[in-house]
Amino acid sequence: MFGLTKRDTKLLIIVAILAIFAPFILNPFPEGSAMAQFNGGYPDLMQRLVIFGIFAIGFNILFGLTGYLSFGHAAFLGVGSYAAIWMMKLLTMNVIPAIMISVIVAGLFSLLVGWISLRRSGIYFSILTLAFAQMSYSLAYSVLTPITGGETGLQPKVDDPRILDGALEAGQSPRANLFGLEMGSSYELNLGSWVFTFNAGYYIAAVVMLLAFYLSIRIFRSPFGMMLRAVKSNQQRLNYTGLNSKPYTLAAFVISGMYAGLAGGLLVAMDTQVGAERMFWTASGEVVLMTILGGAGTLIGPVLGAGFIKYMENIISKINKSILEQWFAFMPDGMEDFFITIVYPFIGKGWHLTLGLMFMMVVIFLPGGLVQGGQKIAGLFRGKKASDDAADGKTTPAE
């Protein structure tokens, strides 16, 4: 189907089903129950899950296939976001032009950055991309304040021109929409004590994510993708056979930059605001974490990684001391205090500690990420036959 092999079609369908039924899957606990804080089925989080999924899918096309480790991808996300918000301020609150312009602008910017950075490889490439991202961040914070809003960032205002939209009614504030369908509008389904929220913005983002995922499968399976893998396994040999690898790596860089721009545009479409901190190098580090955690070079890995990190971030940082006390209430007093003292540093504000530890564990024990972990477990059940299946998950990120 759609020019995919049977296995890839299956994968795409699984992802589609997961995306469509996410409001159910992420809300397994009834409202008001003790476990309700593990529910991730609220629109804001679901949107972030798929949007960062897109970001990571794009990053994976560069890092997973060519092995070039970029530490500056957040710059493209940020540039895309700024482009989108200006489209909303000047043209219309409809999200389609905003998303389109964000992809185009991020693509152009990544063409420039990639053209320069790809002259070097290895750690020099990483540092060059990092330098560009940090430069964009600093400039957005200081000199470019008239364009970027500096520290306050940008939001659509009531008195913006918005040439295509009619004048707002009094007391109305501009809201992002798709031909009148507001991004924030949701439908709540009550089933017994369960509440499921279906959000328009989420489904639009999910459709875009599925398209992006489909495109990435096609890239992975195309001769172009093969060429990128060749760059990763031995660039020198590729050059000796008379092929110039630069156009291929540059194309991969621009594609992944456009994915980042798309994610940036969608972020703006959902929450209609931008700040320079979106371009800070920790944001670039985050997408690297997502890709590695899920499994670089695999199709589904980045989506899993992005979903996992964003879900855990939201859920773990919400847990506080009183919730812990509830959980450990069944224990004798001394033991309860002991466990709370142990667990406390890892939750709430300590979420980054958990993330750092988790990430180290993955790099040390599972270089192929969650996907490799899944394959290992599957391999245990199926015996040794799984080894040829694992070809996809095997990743040795080169320089």
Add this chain to the structure above:
Amino acid sequence: MDAIILQVLNGLDKGSAYALIALGLTLIFGTLGVVNFAHGALFMIGAFCAVTLSRILTLSHTIIDDTKKDFLGNPLKVEVPYIYDIFGQTTGDAIIDWAVPLSILFSIPVMVGIGFAMERGLIKHFYKRPHADQILVTFGLAIVLQEIIKYFYGANPIPTPAPEAFTGSFDFGAMLGFDPNTIIYPYWRLVYFAFSAIIIGAVFAFLQFTTFGMVVRAGMADRETVGLLGINIDKRFTIMFGIAAAVAGLAGVMYAPINSPNYHMGMDFLVLSFVVVVVGGMGSLSGAVLAGFLLGILESFASMGAVLEILPGINQIIIYLVAIIILLTRPRGLMGRKGVMEE
């Protein structure tokens, strides 16, 4: 002229910090071939060694002082540091005042210990893995170390003053024969520069003039051959890792009075130090030091008012801009050797 000297001086202290961190990074990279993203965290831990020691020194117990009364006539409770009991009040006060320089002694064993633990416990297993994996695992470690410090010391910067004798500033311009009050320079920054010059000199002398240093240099050039000659090169490289960690830690200890330590200071310096290392040339010790001072001074020149008027915002990006230009014109950095970090 005086303005130029002032900017050079201003650049020296930041440049010293860059140079020290970059030196440690290069030592680790040159010996073990590992790209250590946790090096900034070591710098930060060094700064917190100073905080910890000054806290230990001011640990106190409460006594009831019968000679002083509060306004109700009750005896007043007074906090007395334990150190008074041992050394008496004047010596005790002097020791507390000199907490930061004393932390140098305190931090060396701590940092070398942390360095050994890191190398033996974690990095040892990553020699054969690709550089990307090394970057990622040390990046994870940096996050963990940073969060641990944040948990114990909080997120706010902790002011750690320099000794009384070094606070304040002096008129450097008058000494050089310029008009008075044109070049005012804080004492501590000068101390920091002198201190880092001594450390850098010591590291170079150690590598150049001792047998141990000779073996390490030989190992950097050709590890396998040195190993075949029956020398336990791994052990020496582990010790070098400890030394590199100590250098970063010392840079942090002495930096504490300049900039109050907070948990993310390591990350702030790390990104720039990597740029410094790459500009200097991966694997070149003198390149790292040179580039550290060069970029530090360039940064302070770019923050001059006259420059900012022509090119607004240049002070924010100058280091990155220079890095990009140098990497594109001199692929191996200023003093990089052939064959290091190239596929």
